[in-house]
Amino acid sequence: QDDGRMLTFGLSANVGNLIYGPSRGAAQFIVNQQLHRGLVKFDENGTVVPALAESFEAVDTSTYRFTLRKGLVFHDGTPIDSATVKASLEYLARRETGAAIYAALSTLEAIETPDAHTVLVRLSKPNASLLDYLADPNAGISPPAALAPGAVNWIGAGPFRLKANDSGVSLTLVKADTYYDKDAVALDGVKFIFYPDSSARANALIAGDVDMVDFVGWEDFERIEATPKLVLDAVPGPFVYTLFNTGRAPFDNPKVRQAIAYAINRDNVVAAAFYGHGNPLNGMPMSPGNDRYDPAMGELWSYDPDKARALLAEAGVAKGMKISLLTSSTYSFFRDMALSMQADLKAVGIDAELNAPDWPTYTSAKNGGNYDLAVAGGAPSVTGPVYMQAYAVGAPASSFGSYGYDASEIVAHIQAGEAIAGDEEARAEYAKAVRIIGDQVPFLPLAQRSQAFAYTDRVKGFRNIPGFLSITGTGYMIEKTSIR
Amino acid sequence: MKRIILPLIAGILVAFAVAGPLLVPVDPLAQNILARFAPVGTPGHLLGTDNFGRDILARIATGAQVELLTALASTMIALSLGVSIGVTAAYSRGLTEDFLMRGIDVMLSIPPLILALLVVAVLGPSVPTLIGVLALLFTPGFARVAYGQTLSVRSRPFIQAAIIFGAPRRSIILGQILPNIVAPLLAQASLTIASAILVGSGLGYLGLGIRPPMPSWGGMVADGQRYLATHPMLMLIPGLFVVSAILTFSALGDTLRTLWDPREQGGR
Amino acid sequence: MGLAAYCGKRILIGLAMIVCVQVIIFLAIQVVPGDPVEAMLSETAGIGPDVVAALRQQFGLDKPMPVRLLNHVIGLLRLDFGISFQYSQPAFDIIASRLAVSIELVVLAAFFGITGGILLGSLSVQTRWGDRLVSILGPVILSVPGYVLGSVLILGLSLSLGWLPAGGVAPFSDPAEHVRRLVLPVVTLALPIAATIAKVTRFEILEVRTQDWVRTSRAYGFPTRVTFRRDILRNALTPVLTISALELGGLIGATVLVEKVFNLSGLGSLLVSSVSVRDYPLIQGAVFVISAFYIAINIISDIMYGFLDPRVSKR
Amino acid sequence: MGILTPEATAIAKPPLLAVRGLNIAFGDTGIVKDLSFDIAPGETLAIVGESGSGKSVTALSLLGLLGPRARVTGSIAFGGEELLPYDFGRLTGLRGNDVSIIFQEPMAALNPVYKIGRQLGDVLRNHLKLSPAEARARAVELLHKVKLPNPEVKCDQYPFELSGGQLQRVMIAMAIACRPRLLIADEPTTALDVTVQARILDLLRELQAEMGMSILFITHDFGVVADIADRVLVMRHGEKIETGPAGDLFSAPREDYTRMLLSAVPSLERRDFLEDAPAPSDDTTVLEFRDVGITFYGRRGHELKALDGIDLTIRRNEVVALVGESGSGKSTLGNVAAGLLRVNRGQVTIDGRLRQGAGTGKDLHSPGVSMVFQDANASLNPRMRIGATLRAALQWNRRYKPGLDCSDGHIRHLLSEVGLAPELFDRFPHELSGGQKQRVGIARALSVKPSLVVADEPTSALDVSVQKTVLELFRKLQRQYGFACIFITHDLSLAASISNRVVVMNRGRIVEQGPAAEVLRNPADAYTRALLDSIPLPDPAAQRARRARPAGPGTHP
Numbered sequence A: 001q002d003d004g005r006m007l008t009f010g011l012s013a014n015v016g017n018l019i020y021g022p023s024r025g026a027a028q029f030i031v032n033q034q035l036h037r038g039l040v041k042f043d044e045n046g047t048v049v050p051a052l053a054e055s056f057e058a059v060d061t062s063t064y065r066f067t068l069r070k071g072l073v074f075h076d077g078t079p080i081d082s083a084t085v086k087a088s089l090e091y092l093a094r095r096e097t098g099a100a101i102y103a104a105l106s107t108l109e110a111i112e113t114p115d116a117h118t119v120l121v122r123l124s125k126p127n128a129s130l131l132d133y134l135a136d137p138n139a140g141i142s143p144p145a146a147l148a149p150g151a152v153n154w155i156g157a158g159p160f161r162l163k164a165n166d167s168g169v170s171l172t173l174v175k176a177d178t179y180y181d182k183d184a185v186a187l188d189g190v191k192f193i194f195y196p197d198s199s200a201r202a203n204a205l206i207a208g209d210v211d212m213v214d215f216v217g218w219e220d221f222e223r224i225e226a227t228p229k230l231v232l233d234a235v236p237g238p239f240v241y242t243l244f245n246t247g248r249a250p251f252d253n254p255k256v257r258q259a260i261a262y263a264i265n266r267d268n269v270v271a272a273a274f275y276g277h278g279n280p281l282n283g284m285p286m287s288p289g290n291d292r293y294d295p296a297m298g299e300l301w302s303y304d305p306d307k308a309r310a311l312l313a314e315a316g317v318a319k320g321m322k323i324s325l326l327t328s329s330t331y332s333f334f335r336d337m338a339l340s341m342q343a344d345l346k347a348v349g350i351d352a353e354l355n356a357p358d359w360p361t362y363t364s365a366k367n368g369g370n371y372d373l374a375v376a377g378g379a380p381s382v383t384g385p386v387y388m389q390a391y392a393v394g395a396p397a398s399s400f401g402s403y404g405y406d407a408s409e410i411v412a413h414i415q416a417g418e419a420i421a422g423d424e425e426a427r428a429e430y431a432k433a434v435r436i437i438g439d440q441v442p443f444l445p446l447a448q449r450s451q452a453f454a455y456t457d458r459v460k461g462f463r464n465i466p467g468f469l470s471i472t473g474t475g476y477m478i479e480k481t482s483i484r
Numbered sequence B: 001m002k003r004i005i006l007p008l009i010a011g012i013l014v015a016f017a018v019a020g021p022l023l024v025p026v027d028p029l030a031q032n033i034l035a036r037f038a039p040v041g042t043p044g045h046l047l048g049t050d051n052f053g054r055d056i057l058a059r060i061a062t063g064a065q066v067e068l069l070t071a072l073a074s075t076m077i078a079l080s081l082g083v084s085i086g087v088t089a090a091y092s093r094g095l096t097e098d099f100l101m102r103g104i105d106v107m108l109s110i111p112p113l114i115l116a117l118l119v120v121a122v123l124g125p126s127v128p129t130l131i132g133v134l135a136l137l138f139t140p141g142f143a144r145v146a147y148g149q150t151l152s153v154r155s156r157p158f159i160q161a162a163i164i165f166g167a168p169r170r171s172i173i174l175g176q177i178l179p180n181i182v183a184p185l186l187a188q189a190s191l192t193i194a195s196a197i198l199v200g201s202g203l204g205y206l207g208l209g210i211r212p213p214m215p216s217w218g219g220m221v222a223d224g225q226r227y228l229a230t231h232p233m234l235m236l237i238p239g240l241f242v243v244s245a246i247l248t249f250s251a252l253g254d255t256l257r258t259l260w261d262p263r264e265q266g267g268r
Numbered sequence C: 001m002g003l004a005a006y007c008g009k010r011i012l013i014g015l016a017m018i019v020c021v022q023v024i025i026f027l028a029i030q031v032v033p034g035d036p037v038e039a040m041l042s043e044t045a046g047i048g049p050d051v052v053a054a055l056r057q058q059f060g061l062d063k064p065m066p067v068r069l070l071n072h073v074i075g076l077l078r079l080d081f082g083i084s085f086q087y088s089q090p091a092f093d094i095i096a097s098r099l100a101v102s103i104e105l106v107v108l109a110a111f112f113g114i115t116g117g118i119l120l121g122s123l124s125v126q127t128r129w130g131d132r133l134v135s136i137l138g139p140v141i142l143s144v145p146g147y148v149l150g151s152v153l154i155l156g157l158s159l160s161l162g163w164l165p166a167g168g169v170a171p172f173s174d175p176a177e178h179v180r181r182l183v184l185p186v187v188t189l190a191l192p193i194a195a196t197i198a199k200v201t202r203f204e205i206l207e208v209r210t211q212d213w214v215r216t217s218r219a220y221g222f223p224t225r226v227t228f229r230r231d232i233l234r235n236a237l238t239p240v241l242t243i244s245a246l247e248l249g250g251l252i253g254a255t256v257l258v259e260k261v262f263n264l265s266g267l268g269s270l271l272v273s274s275v276s277v278r279d280y281p282l283i284q285g286a287v288f289v290i291s292a293f294y295i296a297i298n299i300i301s302d303i304m305y306g307f308l309d310p311r312v313s314k315r
Numbered sequence D: 001m002g003i004l005t006p007e008a009t010a011i012a013k014p015p016l017l018a019v020r021g022l023n024i025a026f027g028d029t030g031i032v033k034d035l036s037f038d039i040a041p042g043e044t045l046a047i048v049g050e051s052g053s054g055k056s057v058t059a060l061s062l063l064g065l066l067g068p069r070a071r072v073t074g075s076i077a078f079g080g081e082e083l084l085p086y087d088f089g090r091l092t093g094l095r096g097n098d099v100s101i102i103f104q105e106p107m108a109a110l111n112p113v114y115k116i117g118r119q120l121g122d123v124l125r126n127h128l129k130l131s132p133a134e135a136r137a138r139a140v141e142l143l144h145k146v147k148l149p150n151p152e153v154k155c156d157q158y159p160f161e162l163s164g165g166q167l168q169r170v171m172i173a174m175a176i177a178c179r180p181r182l183l184i185a186d187e188p189t190t191a192l193d194v195t196v197q198a199r200i201l202d203l204l205r206e207l208q209a210e211m212g213m214s215i216l217f218i219t220h221d222f223g224v225v226a227d228i229a230d231r232v233l234v235m236r237h238g239e240k241i242e243t244g245p246a247g248d249l250f251s252a253p254r255e256d257y258t259r260m261l262l263s264a265v266p267s268l269e270r271r272d273f274l275e276d277a278p279a280p281s282d283d284t285t286v287l288e289f290r291d292v293g294i295t296f297y298g299r300r301g302h303e304l305k306a307l308d309g310i311d312l313t314i315r316r317n318e319v320v321a322l323v324g325e326s327g328s329g330k331s332t333l334g335n336v337a338a339g340l341l342r343v344n345r346g347q348v349t350i351d352g353r354l355r356q357g358a359g360t361g362k363d364l365h366s367p368g369v370s371m372v373f374q375d376a377n378a379s380l381n382p383r384m385r386i387g388a389t390l391r392a393a394l395q396w397n398r399r400y401k402p403g404l405d406c407s408d409g410h411i412r413h414l415l416s417e418v419g420l421a422p423e424l425f426d427r428f429p430h431e432l433s434g435g436q437k438q439r440v441g442i443a444r445a446l447s448v449k450p451s452l453v454v455a456d457e458p459t460s461a462l463d464v465s466v467q468k469t470v471l472e473l474f475r476k477l478q479r480q481y482g483f484a485c486i487f488i489t490h491d492l493s494l495a496a497s498i499s500n501r502v503v504v505m506n507r508g509r510i511v512e513q514g515p516a517a518e519v520l521r522n523p524a525d526a527y528t529r530a531l532l533d534s535i536p537l538p539d540p541a542a543q544r545a546r547r548a549r550p551a552g553p554g555t556h557p
Ligand SMILES: Nc1ncnc2c1ncn2[C@@H]1O[C@H](COP(=O)(O)OP(=O)(O)OP(=O)(O)O)[C@@H](O)[C@H]1O
Pocket: D026, D031, D049, D050, D051, D052, D053, D054, D055, D056, D057, D058, D066, D067, D220
């Protein structure tokens, strides 16, 4: 009721201390995006646009040049120059930081600062997606004080600054006068109230306690749509997929993995896990906004139980084979997805027993190869095809991949694609990688879930960015948002 | 009224528990996503279907066995463990008493969540584990009741008489003390069975309840709660069964208690 | 003096029990599968064993178990549970910030639950409808899980009728709103307590009612009302209060589901969320508070029992 | 006794209380049938009768205290005013004000959580307009009046901190607080021991003389009747047997039932000693106590020497009566012999084996000892049938005595030995009367062929007529089996009627012992004499004569 220009936001998780670098989930991304700003950011179409950097340029796929804006300062008035940026990025490149974008910066060779406004980033290997990584919510440039493990990171260069932190309850942010684009910011501030329970969050919106919520639970979609003056802003978001333990029979056999790819009814997965709010996937998901988007990647397999049975018979798998299906009870959609798969597997003669421990136990089991088949969820932070690498490479090298899978061939093609500057030629390389994936099935995407924000119709100028960026990019929209 | 309704409910529950799958010959696991959320009274699905299109009546019937088995078994185990601890503590006094009863206090002061997690970690999730966890959670309650009751019984003259007439310790505890502390233990047990059903469903969140897709009433209530706003029947139907089971058990406890009292038994 | 020595002994044993709980939990956590670092990095791409090892070292998890246990016990003396992995903040501070909500909730729920239960229990022996209420509604309330009760209340009273807010907390600076927001969660927590206490109260009153001093009181011409209050209720309350204390002691860690439904960030949900990412320092700290609360309430109830029943304290 | 002679009062004034055709029923069972009696102002009427004859029910009906299940019909006129049917508003004004009542168990009759002063004050303030301070002052005054030592201090104590006799004084203070016209005393002294009982009766008599109130006195002790009553009403099964002035009733009872009751009363005066008891024929020592001592430690290091330097030897065939007032250590001694308590000092030898003392083991229990308990009901497991209880005792003892016969037939035989129908074999304890239960207790004690039986007040919970038959049975069996016996009692006349030897205890010590006749006729110790003097004689004339003499040592005839 202040002057009506304060946005009250029901956030889907508790945000504790902000720490520079590591990823702590979607809710923390949104807060980071208000307080911090990196060299670049995403716009409403999912394109990388300049932020602290006034302009940027890819010298080649392993060398990038950034030119900083003039007169940049943090909320506390500390100036930002090329040295600040260098220190920040070097900190993120350290292994001990555990940074969300460590994968991209691990190949950092050198950062040069020819002058106070120019930053030159050199990589030892080509990486066409570096800009995507630098637009990640965890890559905001931070002051020197934040560059230590465990150091708090509330002061940044973002459009809002922290006013009050009611630990565990809410965060109050007000517009920062130090922001380089402050005139474009319509809100006077944002108050984030934490609502970890999704139906409590929906209730708060319906009851008018908050103006906006993130991560609407799928079972609440209809309820919110049916409520007058509420807007449900849903887009296809992250995806869910299946992992195979390729270290042991029967999933060491690509034929069996293929059989699974044909055995699962994706429509049922969407219906059961997401209450019908999602898209079935027959291949690799991808954000259409990316320059290297290729619709052919999405057509690799389809639901065909007869073919699955044939493949299984070909692989010599006996009917009634028992396997264990790892999922987690922490997220109901994980469990529902597994239940739906279980029925499909049974239909092709595979008897899957569910193992549904809590999240950390699930993670350890997954990383340790303690499963036959596992349910997993993916929210890539880059939109380019390079994202597939992290999912193709097997655990333990990459925690997103199938246990024991050797993806060197796939990686080689993806890296080759990353090294090519031209989109068209690069696409050909990625297509090769995708063909191997279609054949080998190192991981099996099943559905893209609907990711929704919801808000009152007083909220204007906000837009949920479709695709993976719904999680990593949409938070940038708040500075463009206004409220009547 | 109570005289007709309670046995009726009890009869239905027991019938389901003994012969549920035979009475409702529909596969409780058969999914039909297209037919999900069918309302009560849909032909072929008397009580409707759930979010996977599974028949709710069949799930209730199949769940009865597991539900009643876990509740009863865990209560029985907790009862025997708790009574052994409580009676031993009260009967031996001294160091043993302090050790046992403070141990019980320590158990009670550990949040149940953590206790449950630990047991599952050691045993792995399964129905026997669930029974074990519940038994562990309820043991202290029984121990406390048994302890207090034994203390008051052991000073009564008939115990002294038993000592004087040379009763060995074993038969004092089993033959003299135990029969005289049964009534309050029965009361506690009927309460515990109710909690077992409730807590059992709560533990489902930790992934250590009854392993899906096996149905259990508590689990169905917990799942149904998600659809409370849109499809309340998903929670209300199993909820009704939980409530009636609990009411039946507490009535049963009362009846047993009366029967146990020699004043209520005929002379000969 | 007797009382002081008794209290002293109880407190010492209580402290020993707290340490005991801490050691048990510490050892238990080691056995429980799941790793805090892996859980924390589960959503970060391209993480290999090297990063995991680096973070383990940063959290001090690379030290051998006995050393960590020793450090923990030493830290306990200063109420220092370590830095939360998840929040990078001393676990103590986080717990302290959550404690107020929990305590307010628990104390209010216990207060209304206990007084309501005593009232209902008293009514149940005096009136027929009170008897019906307690003997039929009581078990029904006790068989409805808290989260269901809470959800139903929200759907009915908040969303449909709009009488009360759906959840959350309001600061003390806005007392009216603060109270409004507490109503539903307190009711949800207090109802089962009231049902239990009513049952116990009823039982105790029936027990006391047959005692000789009640007959004496009537024989000396005290009005029924006075006899009930002075000679029945007062004596029945002693055991009721002990049981109430037990209920209260267990309550602080058991409000998780209600906190969840009403979006209150209390100790219970903190414990659950720290378990779900294996945030060891927070788990230890939360368990410390919960067990200390339980043990303290028990000690207080034992001592209080002595005051309520002079036969206990003076002997 | 009143100032006026009973006959005079009865004629001179209209009765204070007139009960006509009183019928009381609970449900369908009639408890009191067609009862009529009067109480004149200043008169004391005693109602006597065996347990369950309806004495208490009658008393409670006068004040409408029987509860909603009772149906009371007939006429109760108090001071000319008809109380039936009850008007509870009116009764509330009457209760504690015009009519007061004292109950048997003073400890149970007072609320344990309030201080004495508060409870007295509440009664005063309930009927009189007093400030709390005034009420307290009056309470202290009343406590003075009932001769409670240290009233100021006692006011601030809780009931459990006072002894039984002191509590009964508090109850009396409460009863006379509002100067009632009628005082109902329902067995006010039954729970107290003789010395205390004597003082309470004296006090009641004094108060009555001072305040001129009437007393309805309920008891089953004819000694007490003789001491206090002007007139007596004998009841049985809820009906009046006879009524008349106390003197006439004792000297010339009209009804057989009354005669039977009177003859059941053991009496020192009637020289009811075991003169014919054979001296122990056998010199085998069964039990030997040497310098035995037990000290209990209360809270705050308070020490209590419950037994102090006890030397005692009991031989086969010998019955030793242990007497002494409450708290003198009688039960403690019995429990030591039975192996229930460990001594701090001295030696206990049973059947020639050292049981307690230096070098003895953990097991105190001796297979040669069995016990009969005071509370027969509590000593039987309520959930075991009689047969099972007896069989268990036999089976346990078979470990020591392989010859014991555990067959049902033998157990039925044991039951018939103590005069019980063999059908009782399958009954639960609650299905037996008090006398029957005590017989079971005796059967159990004897079943294991003990060499020593400890009987701790085995008959004090029974009423006189039952008490007599149980005692006779006990005496018969003792002669038959020849076991040694410690018979604990605080009833000296009873001790005299059953024992070869009397041991008098006081404060944990043995103050005097010797053959029963000798100790009781010529007590050497002052304490024994005081004990003897406290026993009311079951003869109004003799009792009146004794009371007339100045109290002092050596006043026993
Ligand atoms: N409230 C009651 N309901 C039913 N029966 C009762 C009740 N009170 C007493 N009685 C019965 O009435 C009869 C007379 O009881 P009462 O207490 O008057 O005996 P009493 O003569 O006082 O005996 P005692 O000497 O043992 O005190 C007994 O058989 C008893 O069981």
